[in-house]
Amino acid sequence: MSSSIGIKSVDRIYTDAEGAKVEALHDVDLDIKAGEFISIIGPSGCGKTTLLRLIAGLDKAQSGELSIDDEPIKDVDPERGYVFQQGSLFPWLTVEDNIAYGLKARKVYKKNKANIGKYISMVGLEGFERSYPHQISGGMAQRVAIARALINEPKALLLDEPMGALDSFTRADLQDKLLELWKDNATTMILVTHDIDEAIYLSDRIVIMTPRPGKISKIIDVDLPRPRHRGGVEFLAMRKHILEFFQLAQALPQPEYSI
């Protein structure tokens, strides 16, 4: 049900409007095991979304190799599901029809029609089947987007800051949902995020990327038992460790307690 993904010395260079070359990804190497939950974090412009788009097949690398189960990645494939940051639902389709889109597009709708209800309840959207995207909240829309990707039974799910636009309560809720879905579907998960807590809470490994040029600077194993406690000592130690890496932890000359 899940796939391993191999990334070998991948370069991606963009040319901007003035003709200047921008190295979005420089010599990126990463091996993702089947069934692993991986988070990619880093500041804006570090190439994390570019990397995810390359894995999805939405973009092409100038050099290097990308493979899934040792097969080279050439184009997009429903086996690699993708959840965009926000607003990727089709506004003219109801929740139900958005989720059914992949089945219809792959012409397996009749056979798998019964699954729609299953995935709707999996993401907890019973009663909203006939609602249009503008009638539901942002958190619900992202759950629809996740269900829409999962109904194709992908072997890997690529998530591009799917919770970036949500408030922290909705986000925590959706993170738990995501873990549940990961356990139930045994899918390889690759999550791009800029939220350190989210990365620690969810993933097996955290890939830290830095910009100019975009490259992988560090990979951290998160060997905390699940379910993880967001306020736990080890959790906070790991958080501090990552913050120190970004040199954010030192930048606290004055305590912030002001009355």
Added chain:
Amino acid sequence: MNGESAVKLTKPVTGRSPESSAAEKPKVGWNYRNNTYFLLKILLSVSGFIGAIIINVVFPQKAEIDIKTYTLSAFGYNLDLTMNEAYIFIVAVLILIYAGAGVRAFFDRTRRKLYSKNAAFRFAIGIALALWDIGGTKLQTFPQPFFPGPAQVIEAYLADGDYIVQNTLYSLRLYAAGFSSGVLLGVGTGILIGWFPKVYYWVYPVLKITGVVPAVAWMPFALTLLPNSFTAAVFLIVICAWFQIAFLTAQGIQSTPKQSYEAARILGGNQLNLIFHVAIPHAMPDIFTGITSANAMAFTTLVMSEMLGQPGGLGYYINQSKVWSAYYKVLAAIVIMAVLFSLINYLIGLIQKRTLRWQKGVVKK
């Protein structure tokens, strides 16, 4: 007007409505929920029309108009009517309709509000009819024969009924043939232009330049080159709808967000899927904008081409009546147009509402 200002009054204002029942029933304010208030609104709705009938009956006829009697036959019955009786009959029908609607609304809270709101306007229509009757028929103070009274306009339907129906159907046929092909061609071309860069490159500039030329400008060519005048008029309506709709459809297709295409591709959508299930639904609001604006132009083109070279149609009827100075027939045709074109607009609006029900603001929860 007082229908709205009286809403939400909790206690009766002295001098405003002294005999108001709100004083006895403090629970229901002096608004449309109040039965007496609502009955007064029904009365207001019909009193204008009743006034119009009274004016028609009691006001002395100063102008000399020869009164013809027309025989209407339906279901084996023959009805002899003068134009004046027909006028009274129609006003009476209006009274019945509005009174009936009032009674229906009386038992339906949601209808009550709207009915009360429109009561003043209905009253004004009745008064306007009465004034028109006086100025156009009774005293003929309006310049004649240009502004005949309501009874004479109705006479046009009595005298010319079948002929008007024929011409209306002719117009309708012309419009249906021209506009539906225009919409099909417009949407089709628009999709091609919006989707294929090559088509955009070659066709779009042509469309942009020819699109600003009013369709009727092509009439000399249409009339000489096409086999008959009907196809010529269809052609003119087609091109006036075609360019406008193609233009907006192309815009709608091109403005589809890249992310929608990417989402569809990842979910397994092929090129056809992207066109028919992503680009076209996304362009739908623009397509309807094109259809509505093209529709208005199509009406203009329709009437103008009928006036200039058709053997039938409402435009033709107007032109023919004008020659005989039968302005009451011109007005009769204009009334038909107003009703017919409003109806077509209404139908297009209905289809639009149904198709775009996914849009924000269109659907109410």
